[in-house]
Each structure stands twice: as structure tokens, then as C-alpha cells.
Amino acid sequence: xxxxDELQQAVKNSPRQSPGDEHPMSNFLxxxxxxxxxxPTCGIGTTVNCFAQALERCSIPLDDVAVVSGIGCTGxxxxxxxxxxxxxxxxxxxxxxTGLRLGNPKLKVVVFSGDGDLFSIxxxxxxxxxxxxxxxxxxCVNNFNYAMTGGQVAPTSPTDSVLTTSPYGxxxxxxxxxxxxxxxxxxxxxxxxxxxxxxxxxxxxxxxxKPGFSFIEIIAPCPTIFERKNKFGDGLDRLKFxxxxxxIIHGAPTKDVDIGLRNKIIVGEFVDIERPTFIESMNAYxxxxxxxxxxxxxx
Amino acid sequence: xxxxxxDNPFGKHKPxxxxxxVVIVEDGCKGCGFCVEYxxxxxxxxxxxxxxxxxxxxxxVHPDKCVNCGFCRMICPEFAIYTVAIEPETx
Numbered sequence: 001x002x003x004x005d006e007l008q009q010a011v012k013n014s015p016r017q018s019p020g021d022e023h024p025m026s027n028f029l030x031x032x033x034x035x036x037x038x039x040p041t042c043g044i045g046t047t048v049n050c051f052a053q054a055l056e057r058c059s060i061p062l063d064d065v066a067v068v069s070g071i072g073c074t075g076x077x078x079x080x081x082x083x084x085x086x087x088x089x090x091x092x093x094x095x096x097x098t099g100l101r102l103g104n105p106k107l108k109v110v111v112f113s114g115d116g117d118l119f120s121i122x123x124x125x126x127x128x129x130x131x132x133x134x135x136x137x138x139x140c141v142n143n144f145n146y147a148m149t150g151g152q153v154a155p156t157s158p159t160d161s162v163l164t165t166s167p168y169g170x171x172x173x174x175x176x177x178x179x180x181x182x183x184x185x186x187x188x189x190x191x192x193x194x195x196x197x198x199x200x201x202x203x204x205x206x207x208x209x210k211p212g213f214s215f216i217e218i219i220a221p222c223p224t225i226f227e228r229k230n231k232f233g234d235g236l237d238r239l240k241f242x243x244x245x246x247x248i249i250h251g252a253p254t255k256d257v258d259i260g261l262r263n264k265i266i267v268g269e270f271v272d273i274e275r276p277t278f279i280e281s282m283n284a285y286x287x288x289x290x291x292x293x294x295x296x297x298x299x
Numbered sequence: 300x301x302x303x304x305x306d307n308p309f310g311k312h313k314p315x316x317x318x319x320x321v322v323i324v325e326d327g328c329k330g331c332g333f334c335v336e337y338x339x340x341x342x343x344x345x346x347x348x349x350x351x352x353x354x355x356x357x358x359x360v361h362p363d364k365c366v367n368c369g370f371c372r373m374i375c376p377e378f379a380i381y382t383v384a385i386e387p388e389t390x
Binding site: 003006007010011023024025029031034035036038039040041042043044045046048049050053195197198201234235236239240 | 337353370372373376381
């Protein structure tokens with residue numbers, strides 16, 4: 001039987017429904033939109049799995065969660081999850097989430113976006129949301145390039161990485177995202193790779209439960225552009241690379257955790273501090289200044 | 300030789316660990332092989348068949364080895380594989 005015959009057979013038998021039970025994620029995902037657009041061996045789907053697991057284990061009702069995404073491969077997450085979600089313009093996920101958070105403080109606001117969207121186009125918004133300590137969770141899936149537009153150099157592309165706009169290698173210094181997040185005032189900073197599934201889930205639970213600005217960076221393989229251009233193989237080879245080359249150091253000084261192209265990746269939960277959130281400090285300050293004239297804002 | 304109490308407590312059958320059944324949504328699979336590589340008990344292999352999109356989906360070769368850990372479900376980027384717990388047989 002030739003390959004063509006086999007494929008025709010497969011098409012004839014389609015859809016092969018799974019026997020019996022429905023998918024355990026079907027109450028979290030818009031299953032009518034699955035299969036998604038992400039490439040084979042891309043790591044973003046795995047992070048969505050972890051997020052669903054974290055929400056389930058926190059037992060937060062899905063009506064109380066809002067997922068906001070920007071533009072890019074990771075920006076598609078908002079379209080696939082069955083919570084309230086919004087797919088904003090490029091880089092403006094955090095401003096939208098700020099408004100959402102202040103308008104309805106009972107909502108858990110999660111910003112799920114990529115490195116280009118959050119740190120290049122939306123870099124300024126990230127700084128100010130962290131400075132104000134808005135109560136939100138920012139999950140950044142870092143694939144080291146602008147993958148959806150064809151693999152241009154992003155602010156996180158490691159030095160020496162070959163990409164579409166750096167055919168001889170990238171000479172720029174990349175952002176060290178945990179260091180950036182800590183220095184602008186995030187209260188919870190963690191970094192994991194797409195292979196550390198259970199640890200990512202644990203960190204997401206901590207971030208969701210913690211009042212204040214929490215930031216999780218998840219390093220994910222981009223098989224179509226970053227791994228192919230830099231000769232890393234496919235996503236599975238990259239996961240093996242993460243397995244061999246990632247070192248877990250909780251509480252490591254964030255200035256030492258920058259990523260080289262083929263260096264060890266230091267992962268872990270780096271920062272976990274307490275600071276008054278934006279709404280708390282607003283209420284406390286204005287109550288002190290205005291006394292009984294001020295009504296505490298609770299949404 | 301020391302008696303191993305836990306092998307056969309009170310003459311009953313040894314209670315087994317958790318057992319699972321793997322369900323593969325074949326047409327959603329993109330053949331990345333994450334589940335095959337990271338299944339802790341090597342339950343799966345990549346089959347030589349094609350699915351509707353032309354990828355090779357995984358295939359269950361050792362169904363009795365599945366312990367319902369759910370790692371395949373968590374690592375699958377396509378939401379195309381999951382496990383269902385099998386109720387242990389009553390003794």
C-alpha cells in the first residue's frame with residue numbers, strides 16, 4: 001500500500017472519534033477550535049495544559065478568570081481558552097488587563113503572551129504594571145524570536161543566535177527577563193522551561209494565589225525558526241537539551257540568570273516578596289489623606 | 300528468608316497501584332513524539348500509520364503498564380492524548 005493510499009484511507013476513516021470519555025480539558029478549551037495553529041513540537045500547547053491544570057487545582061471558577069493576550073504565536077491562547085478572554089492589539093495586553101483589573105477587582109486577570117509582545121512592543125507597559133504592583137499574573141512564553149512574522153530578532157534573542165534578520169548571528173545583548181521583572185518591582189518571579197511541567201503548574205498556582213504582580217517566564221521550543229536556524233534539531237531535541245542543561249536554583253540572584261545560546265539555563269523561583277498592591281496602597285493612602293470622606297474602593 | 304508481609308496481606312490478592320487507559324485522539328496528533336519520549340513506563344510508540352493530516356500518531360503497545368500518571372496529557376501540545384483511570388478490581 002503506497003503512502004497516498006494510506007493517506008486516503010486515513011481521510012476516509014476521519015474523524016476517528018476517541019472512544020468513550022470526553023477530553024478532560026474540554027471544559028477549559030474551546031474544543032471546536034482545536035487543532036490549533038501552533039507548529040508540531042511547539043511548546044506553547046504544553047504551557048496551556050499547565051495553566052488549565054493550575055486553574056483546576058486552585059479550584060477557581062472559570063467565570064472569575066480573564067485571560068488577556070497580545071499578538072503573536074502565544075497571543076493565540078486567548079482564542080483557545082473558554083474563560084473570558086481578549087485578544088488585544090500588539091503589545092497592549094497589560095494596559096487592557098490593567099483596566100480590567102481596576103474595573104473589576106474580583107477578577108483573576110492573567111496576561112498570557114509572548115516575549116516579543118510583552119517586552120518589545122509592550123515593554124513600557126510591563127515596567128509600569130510591575131512598578132504599580134497591579135494584582136495580575138503575567139505568563140510569558142519565551143521562544144527567543146518573533147516567530148509568527150517569520151523569525152526576526154527579538155529583545156530576548158541570545159547573542160550569536162542566527163535568525164532571519166541576523167544571518168551572521170545576533171550581536172545585540174538580550175534582555176534577562178527575571179532580572180528586568182525583579183528590578184521593576186514584580187513580587188513573584190519564576191522561570192521554567194516547557195519540560196518542567198509540574199513545576200510550572202506549581203509556580204502558576206503560587207502566582208495566581210499571590211496578590212501582586214507575578215511573572216513567570218516559560219522557555220519553549222520554536223522548532224520552525226529558532227531551533228531550525230540554530231541547528232538545534234526539532235522541539236523534542238530541544239526538550240532533551242533543556243533536560244540536560246537546565247539547573248534548578250531557587251532564589252538565585254536574578255542578575256546571574258541570563259541565557260546564552262548554548263549555555264546552561266538556570267531555572268527556578270527567584271523572587272517571592274510582599275508589597276502592597278496598587279488598590280491596597282491607593283485605599284490606604286487616600287483613607288489617610290481624606291479620612292471619612294473616602295470610600296474604600298472594592299470594585 | 301524474610302517474610303514479605305506486603306506481598307500477600309491476610310491471604311488476599313496484592314492490591315495493585317493505579318491503572319489507566321490511554322485515549323489517543325488520532326486526528327488531532329501532529330506526531331511530535333513528546334508522549335512517546337516522556338512516558339515513564341514506555342507505554343507508547345510512534346506508529347507507522349498516517350492520520351488525516353499525514354502525521355504518525357502514537358500507538359499503545361503496553362496498555363497494562365499505564366499507571367494513569369497523566370504526564371502524556373500534560374506534555375501533549377495538541378491536547379490529543381489523555382488517560383482515564385480504571386477502577387481497581389474488587390477483591
